[in-house]
Amino acid sequence: MDEPVKMKKADGYQMCVKTIMDTTDEDIMFDDNGICNHYYKYKRLEPYYTYKGKETDLELEKIVEQIKKSGKGKDYDCLIGLSGGVDSSYVAYNAKKLGLRALTVHFDNGWNSELAVKNIENIVKKLNFDYQTWVVNWEEFKDLQLAFIKASVANIETPTDHAFLAALYRIADKYHIKYILSGSNFVTEGILPTSWGYNAKDLTHLRAIHKRFGKIPLKTYPTLGLYKELYYTYFKKIKMIRLLNYLPYVKSEAMKTIQTELDWKYYGGKHYESVFTRFFQGYILPVKFNIDKRKAHLSTLIMSGQITREQALQEIQKPPLTKEQINEDKIYVTKKLDLTLEEFDQIMQQKPKKYNQYPNNEKIRNWVYKIYNKIKYKQ
Amino acid sequence: MIAIVDYNCGNIGSVKKMIEKSGGKAIITNHLEDINKAEKIILPGVGAFDTGMTNIKDFNLLESLNENILVKKKPILGICLGMQLMTLKSEEGKLNGLSWINAEVKKFPAGADIKVPKIGWDYITIQKDNPLFNNYQENPRFYFVHSYFVESQDETIITARSKYHHIDYTSAFNKDNIYGVQFHPEKSHKFGMQLLKNFLAI
Amino acid sequence: MMLPRVIPVLLLKGNGVYKTEKFKNPKYIGDPINAVKIFNEKEVDEIIILDIDATANKQINYKLIEDLAGECFMPMSYGGGITSIEEIKKIISIGVEKVSINSAALNNLEIIKNASLQFGSSTIIVSVDIKKNLFGKYEIYNANKIKIKDNLIDYCKKIEAYGAGEILINNVDKDGTMTGYDFNILKTITENVNIPVIACGGAGKLEDFKHAIEYSKCSAVAAGSMFVFHGKHRAVLINYPSQNELKNLFEH
Numbered sequence: 001m002d003e004p005v006k007m008k009k010a011d012g013y014q015m016c017v018k019t020i021m022d023t024t025d026e027d028i029m030f031d032d033n034g035i036c037n038h039y040y041k042y043k044r045l046e047p048y049y050t051y052k053g054k055e056t057d058l059e060l061e062k063i064v065e066q067i068k069k070s071g072k073g074k075d076y077d078c079l080i081g082l083s084g085g086v087d088s089s090y091v092a093y094n095a096k097k098l099g100l101r102a103l104t105v106h107f108d109n110g111w112n113s114e115l116a117v118k119n120i121e122n123i124v125k126k127l128n129f130d131y132q133t134w135v136v137n138w139e140e141f142k143d144l145q146l147a148f149i150k151a152s153v154a155n156i157e158t159p160t161d162h163a164f165l166a167a168l169y170r171i172a173d174k175y176h177i178k179y180i181l182s183g184s185n186f187v188t189e190g191i192l193p194t195s196w197g198y199n200a201k202d203l204t205h206l207r208a209i210h211k212r213f214g215k216i217p218l219k220t221y222p223t224l225g226l227y228k229e230l231y232y233t234y235f236k237k238i239k240m241i242r243l244l245n246y247l248p249y250v251k252s253e254a255m256k257t258i259q260t261e262l263d264w265k266y267y268g269g270k271h272y273e274s275v276f277t278r279f280f281q282g283y284i285l286p287v288k289f290n291i292d293k294r295k296a297h298l299s300t301l302i303m304s305g306q307i308t309r310e311q312a313l314q315e316i317q318k319p320p321l322t323k324e325q326i327n328e329d330k331i332y333v334t335k336k337l338d339l340t341l342e343e344f345d346q347i348m349q350q351k352p353k354k355y356n357q358y359p360n361n362e363k364i365r366n367w368v369y370k371i372y373n374k375i376k377y378k379q
Numbered sequence: 380m381i382a383i384v385d386y387n388c389g390n391i392g393s394v395k396k397m398i399e400k401s402g403g404k405a406i407i408t409n410h411l412e413d414i415n416k417a418e419k420i421i422l423p424g425v426g427a428f429d430t431g432m433t434n435i436k437d438f439n440l441l442e443s444l445n446e447n448i449l450v451k452k453k454p455i456l457g458i459c460l461g462m463q464l465m466t467l468k469s470e471e472g473k474l475n476g477l478s479w480i481n482a483e484v485k486k487f488p489a490g491a492d493i494k495v496p497k498i499g500w501d502y503i504t505i506q507k508d509n510p511l512f513n514n515y516q517e518n519p520r521f522y523f524v525h526s527y528f529v530e531s532q533d534e535t536i537i538t539a540r541s542k543y544h545h546i547d548y549t550s551a552f553n554k555d556n557i558y559g560v561q562f563h564p565e566k567s568h569k570f571g572m573q574l575l576k577n578f579l580a581i
Numbered sequence: 582m583m584l585p586r587v588i589p590v591l592l593l594k595g596n597g598v599y600k601t602e603k604f605k606n607p608k609y610i611g612d613p614i615n616a617v618k619i620f621n622e623k624e625v626d627e628i629i630i631l632d633i634d635a636t637a638n639k640q641i642n643y644k645l646i647e648d649l650a651g652e653c654f655m656p657m658s659y660g661g662g663i664t665s666i667e668e669i670k671k672i673i674s675i676g677v678e679k680v681s682i683n684s685a686a687l688n689n690l691e692i693i694k695n696a697s698l699q700f701g702s703s704t705i706i707v708s709v710d711i712k713k714n715l716f717g718k719y720e721i722y723n724a725n726k727i728k729i730k731d732n733l734i735d736y737c738k739k740i741e742a743y744g745a746g747e748i749l750i751n752n753v754d755k756d757g758t759m760t761g762y763d764f765n766i767l768k769t770i771t772e773n774v775n776i777p778v779i780a781c782g783g784a785g786k787l788e789d790f791k792h793a794i795e796y797s798k799c800s801a802v803a804a805g806s807m808f809v810f811h812g813k814h815r816a817v818l819i820n821y822p823s824q825n826e827l828k829n830l831f832e833h
Contacts (some may be wrong), residue, residue: 389673389701390673390676390677392650392672392675392676393650393653393654393676393678396651396676397654401655423701425700425701425704426697426699426700426701426704427621427701446653448787467698471744482817489686489775490775493775493778494775494800495775495776496746496777497583498586498702498703498746498777498800499583499584499626499800499801500584500586500587500626500746500803501612522626522655522656523583524656524678524703525703526702526703536637542746543583551706566654566655566656566678567654567655568621568654568655569624571654572654
């Protein structure tokens, strides 16, 4: 479906008539029928990233064959990042079914909920996969997280997302693994406005914010600069496979499967397996930045036919967290970050800033990716 | 408002924390005004019997406690030593207890097989319906740590019993507005929290 | 029948949790506050926190202890650097149920007597580190090189006589190895004292707990590595057996 030529920004509050994305995404645009750009983008990309039946089955078969081949004579043929959440748990489940010899890896940033840890334990035991963790040094991580919180950017999760990726590549490299299976998927995450986050890979941005607001040197925190990224992907040829894009992924069914087969337990919300992420998405983002990330997730589910727009609207009416949960989490989060409640409230009052108000290498990276893709497609 | 009596015997911070987690409001105090104003009272306690009784007298709490409990009939929960102090006397000490409950405190006989103090998680056998033990989905267990136990002469006030080796003893009693538990609800996870919630609801 | 207590032990070094092997090579486990929170949510029987640097640094991290106590709705014991009644008082007042004393007791057992009288013996644990000498006989080990005349058994008897509530035995040789407790030495100790003995050092599987209770007659079992590591790579993953698993273990 082609995007209509005339798309414009709204004059006040507006919500898409097809999805539930609205003007809290400051870059959103609508056509004359009130349909937003996210709808059209999803439709455009859908053929490339979703399951299309037999043709996708064959693609997956080929990939699995390649993975197994790459792992011959080695301890493992692929690596799976486990968080205890639905997506990565379902990836692990399918990897086992496909006969892959995976090394599961958990990135521990000090915010695990008990449920997450229990889910990981059950998955690893029931699927009988070997297991590794990367425990980031809490003092360093706390400092970096605080820096991002004080910077008042919406991409507060960058410290976790960046290090998680860096850790996965490092461990894959250590065990000579060429394939990393990721839980990212199009049918539940395809829609995500750029104004609601920023690419976590930008090390320039991370270091700049840390330099400005941080106090402790980052000695052991794992980083993934542009050069390192190219080293791992281009020279070491480590590939990231979004396994769930090759399967008919319906979230509610996947949840049922892992609940029955792996004794997996739900914790109430997307990414709520991390106490910090739960508080960040359920309180900080909505209250300070006026962003409710559920809109993006639910809109994607509407587009992939997993829920109706009415259901999504109903869901969004409920507060992301109850008042008790917010209070409990606020006390815990400020305790862990060594902030008083007053200091935290002050930070909440500060005006939100955009990521590009801080140094970043977005332009360079885009340029490098362009060149890289040109070379890749020429080969 | 719940007044948690601070008479220098034991770790009262945990009691306050759990009350707050259970939805109540509590103040740690040994001031008469606070105790007089409180709706309910908690008498915690870890340590020796005589030390407990002496401290209560030294803090000038005896009269106020008697008045609030026996006359005003405010609900009071005694925990561990707090429960033991509510009885007539104890083998641990020479002084008389508060004598609100017709019971005495005896010592566990130590020996090769019986390690004293009794420390650990144990079940209770609920003797009869009691507001403190409502709403339990499963058989509750609590954290016990004590070298002395309560033996009640009056069967009607025993609300829960527990065992330690061959010794059967009173692990909870209730007479009118007076409640006592030998175990530590503030250290007993969800079971303790339910009990404190029940106490708050009385 | 009371189920025996199964107790996770966390070692603090600075602001982090670490795990040692034979009291050496500390490996970083993570943030203590989150670790304790997870154990609390797993409803563990008790938790023991030992600060392995406190005695050498002559500093007790009261703020961290208070933060940790705030996450526990089960009994918490703290050990590390305690040398005085005032310190015990302060630690108890911030929400800790029991204190564990090691070097200070070796220096002078009077502190145990005084502390038991003041706070109740059930509040006082004396911790003893043991290590085999060249002849294969267990001796008292102390990281701060404190030596006493008594042999291990006589010292344990004295600990009881001076009023301690419990003895925590830490086996240096077995620490972090997950090869099982040394059941024989534990049995010898429990045969000579009437106060509860907690076994620590070497636990690798649930059966070790059962054996320490039934054969060695310990009153409680403690473990570090077993509750923080998983798998052949010894990767950090906090775990604890379910109440059902423990019931099945001890009651059958």
